[in-house]
Amino acid sequence: MVLEIIQLTVYGIVLGSIISLGAIGLSLLYGILRFAHFAHGDVMTVGAYLALAGVTGLGLPIWAASALAVGGGVGLAVLIDQTLYRRLRRTAPVILLIASVGIALILRSLVQFVWGPDTQVYTQELQMPVRLLGIRLKPTQLQIVAGAVILVVILHLFLTRTRTGKAMRAMADNPELARIVGIDTELVVVWTWVIGAALAVAAGIFLGMDTRLQPTMGWHILLPVFAAAILGGIGKPYGAIVGGMVVGIASELSTMVFPPVYKPAVAFALMVVMLLVRPTGLFGAPR
Amino acid sequence: MSLLSMTRLRGGYGGADILNGIDLRVEAGEIVVVVGPNGAGKSTAMKAVFGLVDIREGRLVFDGVDITRLRSDRLARLGISYVPQESNVFASMTVHENLEMGAFIRRDDFSGQLARVYDIFPPLKEKRASRAGSLSGGQRQMVAIARALMLEPRLLLLDEPTAGLSPAFTELIFEKIVEINAGGTSILMVEQNAKQALGLAHRGYVLTLGANRYEDTGANLLANREVAEMFLGG
Amino acid sequence: MDLFELFTFVVFFLSLVGIYGVLALGLNVQWGLTGLFNIGIAGFFAIGAYTSAILTTADSPGYVGGFGLPMAVGLLVGILLSGTIALLIGLITLNLREDYLAIATIGIAEIIRLVLKNEEWLTNGVRGIAGIPRPFAGWFDDPTGVTNLLVVALALVVVYAALERGRQSPWGRVMRAIREREIAVMAAGKNTVRFRLESFVLGSAIMGLAGGLYAHFFGFVSPEAFDPMYTTFLIWVMLIAGGSGNNRGALLGALVIWTIWAGTEYLTNAFAPPEYLTRAATVRMFLVGLLLEIILLTRPQGLLPESQFVTRREERRRRRSDISDGK
Ligand SMILES: Nc1ncnc2c1ncn2[C@@H]1O[C@H](COP(=O)(O)OP(=O)(O)OP(=O)(O)O)[C@@H](O)[C@H]1O
Numbered sequence A: 001m002v003l004e005i006i007q008l009t010v011y012g013i014v015l016g017s018i019i020s021l022g023a024i025g026l027s028l029l030y031g032i033l034r035f036a037h038f039a040h041g042d043v044m045t046v047g048a049y050l051a052l053a054g055v056t057g058l059g060l061p062i063w064a065a066s067a068l069a070v071g072g073g074v075g076l077a078v079l080i081d082q083t084l085y086r087r088l089r090r091t092a093p094v095i096l097l098i099a100s101v102g103i104a105l106i107l108r109s110l111v112q113f114v115w116g117p118d119t120q121v122y123t124q125e126l127q128m129p130v131r132l133l134g135i136r137l138k139p140t141q142l143q144i145v146a147g148a149v150i151l152v153v154i155l156h157l158f159l160t161r162t163r164t165g166k167a168m169r170a171m172a173d174n175p176e177l178a179r180i181v182g183i184d185t186e187l188v189v190v191w192t193w194v195i196g197a198a199l200a201v202a203a204g205i206f207l208g209m210d211t212r213l214q215p216t217m218g219w220h221i222l223l224p225v226f227a228a229a230i231l232g233g234i235g236k237p238y239g240a241i242v243g244g245m246v247v248g249i250a251s252e253l254s255t256m257v258f259p260p261v262y263k264p265a266v267a268f269a270l271m272v273v274m275l276l277v278r279p280t281g282l283f284g285a286p287r
Numbered sequence B: 001m002s003l004l005s006m007t008r009l010r011g012g013y014g015g016a017d018i019l020n021g022i023d024l025r026v027e028a029g030e031i032v033v034v035v036g037p038n039g040a041g042k043s044t045a046m047k048a049v050f051g052l053v054d055i056r057e058g059r060l061v062f063d064g065v066d067i068t069r070l071r072s073d074r075l076a077r078l079g080i081s082y083v084p085q086e087s088n089v090f091a092s093m094t095v096h097e098n099l100e101m102g103a104f105i106r107r108d109d110f111s112g113q114l115a116r117v118y119d120i121f122p123p124l125k126e127k128r129a130s131r132a133g134s135l136s137g138g139q140r141q142m143v144a145i146a147r148a149l150m151l152e153p154r155l156l157l158l159d160e161p162t163a164g165l166s167p168a169f170t171e172l173i174f175e176k177i178v179e180i181n182a183g184g185t186s187i188l189m190v191e192q193n194a195k196q197a198l199g200l201a202h203r204g205y206v207l208t209l210g211a212n213r214y215e216d217t218g219a220n221l222l223a224n225r226e227v228a229e230m231f232l233g234g
Numbered sequence C: 001m002d003l004f005e006l007f008t009f010v011v012f013f014l015s016l017v018g019i020y021g022v023l024a025l026g027l028n029v030q031w032g033l034t035g036l037f038n039i040g041i042a043g044f045f046a047i048g049a050y051t052s053a054i055l056t057t058a059d060s061p062g063y064v065g066g067f068g069l070p071m072a073v074g075l076l077v078g079i080l081l082s083g084t085i086a087l088l089i090g091l092i093t094l095n096l097r098e099d100y101l102a103i104a105t106i107g108i109a110e111i112i113r114l115v116l117k118n119e120e121w122l123t124n125g126v127r128g129i130a131g132i133p134r135p136f137a138g139w140f141d142d143p144t145g146v147t148n149l150l151v152v153a154l155a156l157v158v159v160y161a162a163l164e165r166g167r168q169s170p171w172g173r174v175m176r177a178i179r180e181r182e183i184a185v186m187a188a189g190k191n192t193v194r195f196r197l198e199s200f201v202l203g204s205a206i207m208g209l210a211g212g213l214y215a216h217f218f219g220f221v222s223p224e225a226f227d228p229m230y231t232t233f234l235i236w237v238m239l240i241a242g243g244s245g246n247n248r249g250a251l252l253g254a255l256v257i258w259t260i261w262a263g264t265e266y267l268t269n270a271f272a273p274p275e276y277l278t279r280a281a282t283v284r285m286f287l288v289g290l291l292l293e294i295i296l297l298t299r300p301q302g303l304l305p306e307s308q309f310v311t312r313r314e315e316r317r318r319r320r321s322d323i324s325d326g327k
């Protein structure tokens, strides 16, 4: 029983790492652009499949394919922003929301068109789980958690040490004052897409490594990702990390009681409870 | 030639004009104070200087350069700093980071100016690692002004720097403003504490309905019976 | 294709346009009238469909059923149930930011999808529920399904007429005021959350009705038919293409988009080699997404913009009252 709880918690941390990476990007984008980016899950999907193309098409090792995929995903996100979202920014945020739902669909049909609807994997190789004090863990799962930690540290350094990172936080905090101190807000927006998309691509690849690739994978994880962002107080990237962990661990633990297919429902329930008691998130001011 | 001149400015926020042909002028080295009833368009006039209002008619010239339609970052580069009336700090960032953001467009070494600003506002030095949002109103106002000084501006725009502050803090802020002015920075300031502000101003304007009502030296305005009845509480 | 086939096809096509029209009208109550962002349309649609399906089918082994109630009862309970669920979600999210409502509706649609797929005792899982009675089945012979079309048309007309009346009533004016400038309405002492809740529940109930109509039209429901993305998305494109805020625009959008959607499906089915059929479906979806973005960029007001429509109507009304005033 205790061992099972620990085991599930460990799985929860793995899932939480993936969700967190998605939720950070979502939160950053929300902080800067003030709209919920519904295509975020599908950006994850695209990233995962770009890496697949690198692995199976070009025969690259997964890390090299990942770098390629990050480049591709970032390029795509910036392209979409500049051709579509940028032109809609002067209208209501909810128009951007609709546009992003459209992008979600466009991206998913592209993936389905190119790679087909069937599930795929990065490698057929069987993974031997390592055993540690009775806890089972696959090497890929270790890689996922380690990768997420590294990315979060890099993000933290970026946000607190670099000029662009600080400008980003400043703009999320107070857009008008950011303009007053001379920050080029359009440039910050582009940077936000770069970072949000890069993290989403990483999350997508990790999700593909942990389970398998499917054109709807990103759409199905979007709900937990949103739940994590809201739990952490949307717009707060650090909150999103905690939110992601809470959602991940709670989802895995719930499988002791409910069938695993209802994991997204658990995330949703957490979100609803949060919205009821403290809509500003775990670290926000109480209502 | 004036440092800043605003000529027959008309404009607003897209709807009806808020500014109805306003004229303002700041000479180098001056403290100029703008007073007027609520909603007169004082803040709008300040925003107009900083390119945050749709200007339909009229001209803004800063040190010989037409700035009527310049973007905010260009204005900052010309040497104008602006402290808005509300939410004028980055609440989630530390005091130190707020000052750094004030120097955002500077590519040179600004550590000297940082030290000078901390000298002007010693309490900020102690609080440099605190989040600006956690400070008291008076301290926040200091952060806002200090942030604006990081550019070493030639013209400082202050929108009601003492609003909501205790008399002691108000006194302190006014002292600092005189000190900053003595250091060579010209100041254009909107104030509700008209008596005190006009007392330290070289010149002042009274605005109503987005246009000039009176324009004179600070002392003369203070002595003016009508102005006194309107704004100074008799 | 002989005349009979053509007629059957037209009836089939129009029935679906009608059902989508009802859905679009439901969404228009929420988005067009009050600016509420619901992307869980498929969920409310499914609730209406499954409720009616379960209540009206004959007994079958393996899952609940055998109530054999009349279709009208099935539709009514479906309407009530989707309205109730909307009420619950609305109570939680309507006083929060608009994005939260959107996320909550996605969540509920997703959970409904999971329940449909996995709770076999209730929904028969992925196999779906068959044998849902057609309207007035057994009363007379109806090989073309024209009775069904009439039922759909009747529902559509009733919903449309009711909404048009509502829109021009004081209630409708408050709704639009809420969408445009909420602060002014709050200053006027109206409880905007209450009004938004009403519009959310009403819109979702209408979607539930559409679900019931759908179930009885096909006689079969399965989780696949309620894919959150496809249904929800098509309805959104319909409303935005037609012109949100405007009930006639919603109907026009349903007609135009469904024609494009079904037309391209017909074309690809006829001409694309079978091995490309699934690919062809994704291309169609891609193109609909692209269409939406193009509309948003170039004609955000849709084919029938609301303002023009409203002013013309109001002008007419004003003129009429001028005459009655004897001017
Ligand atoms: N962002 C804005 N959009 C539209 N109207 C605005 C905006 N800001 C101010 N106004 C309107 O412009 C007019 C002038 O406002 P402004 O803030 O310039 O007045 P003020 O003289 O600074 O008043 P106060 O003493 O209250 O600060 C007011 O009627 C106000 O409602």
Ligand SMILES: [Mg+2]
Pocket (backbone or CB within 6 Å): B042, B043, B044, B085, B159
């Ligand atoms: Mg003001």
